[in-house]
Amino acid sequence: xxxxxWKVCQALQVIPAGNYVHYGVREFGMTAIAxxxxxxxxxxxxxxxxxxxxxxxxxAVRMSALMKQRxxxxxxxxxxxxGEDGPTHQPVEQIASLRGTPNLNTWRPCDTVEAAxxxxxxxxxxxxxxxxxxxxxxxxxxxxxxxxxxxxxxGGYVLAxxxxxxxxxxxxxxxxxxxxxxxxxxxxxxxxxxxxxAEEFVKQxxxxxxxxLPSNIRARVAVEAAHVDYWWKFVGLDGRVIGMTxxxxxxxxxxxxxxxxxxxxxxxxxxxxxxx
Numbered sequence: 001x002x003x004x005x006w007k008v009c010q011a012l013q014v015i016p017a018g019n020y021v022h023y024g025v026r027e028f029g030m031t032a033i034a035x036x037x038x039x040x041x042x043x044x045x046x047x048x049x050x051x052x053x054x055x056x057x058x059x060a061v062r063m064s065a066l067m068k069q070r071x072x073x074x075x076x077x078x079x080x081x082x083g084e085d086g087p088t089h090q091p092v093e094q095i096a097s098l099r100g101t102p103n104l105n106t107w108r109p110c111d112t113v114e115a116a117x118x119x120x121x122x123x124x125x126x127x128x129x130x131x132x133x134x135x136x137x138x139x140x141x142x143x144x145x146x147x148x149x150x151x152x153x154x155g156g157y158v159l160a161x162x163x164x165x166x167x168x169x170x171x172x173x174x175x176x177x178x179x180x181x182x183x184x185x186x187x188x189x190x191x192x193x194x195x196x197x198a199e200e201f202v203k204q205x206x207x208x209x210x211x212x213l214p215s216n217i218r219a220r221v222a223v224e225a226a227h228v229d230y231w232w233k234f235v236g237l238d239g240r241v242i243g244m245t246x247x248x249x250x251x252x253x254x255x256x257x258x259x260x261x262x263x264x265x266x267x268x269x270x271x272x273x274x275x276x
Contacts, residue, residue, distance in 0.1 A: 005020060027049050031064070039067070161191055219275050
């Protein structure tokens with residue numbers, strides 16, 4: 001259950017002209033049918049399941065990208081933050097798999113503002129599908145200026161400016177943006193870059209990318225509760241990535257973040273190590 005049935009939904013088995021289908025545990029069939037709806041035209045289909053069960057729909061997700069169809073893939077329960085269901089239900093490598101899919105935009109928003117922007121981006125993007133990835137746990141709202149809100153659509157932007165001379169950059173997505181912001185409060189010379197959609201960020205012109213991630217700042221730390229390997233291209237081989245290299249465990253989300261070292265303290269320590 002991931003809250004995708006909302007107040008304007010009308011189930012087809014109740015109202016023949018409804019707009020919502022209860023597929024049951026049929027992730028591949030659900031996604032393949034959504035591809036067909038998009039190909040038919042007249043509708044923008046969305047499908048929803050836990051991120052872990054994207055694996056069952058993988059061929060159909062790939063086909064939506066290959067056929068350049070406007071299908072919106074909504075995935076929730078996106079990390080070890082799922083908690084007690086354990087490693088069978090805790091996605092680790094799935095976000096990297098989606099980001100590696102050509103012509104698929106993958107958004108992992110950190111709060112309601114980024115979620116709204118990601119939904120708009122998915123609706124207006126006519127040349128291909130979009131994956132929207134959400135957490136199970138509640139996430140804090142991040143304060144932004146109008147300029148920052150405008151930059152969310154660019155996929156990556158400076159969420160928190162450095163205090164004093166810029167010495168290091170923390171890059172984060174989704175539920176880990178709050179950890180980055182907590183680390184920022186403890187550090188001088190550090191900026192926080194929220195990157196909800198790397199695919200959109202790399203499409204921006206060189207001047208914008210340089211303004212967000214200055215090439216002369218080599219001290220970079222990325223933090224995401226998913227497989228670490230995706231982020232090396234943004235932090236460089238001499239940077240640090242705080243995330244997962246193993247499967248999860250069964251425990252409350254707070255305990256798991258501590259156990260796997262995805263914490264504010266770890267981010268602060270990594271920044272200090274790089275700037276020492």
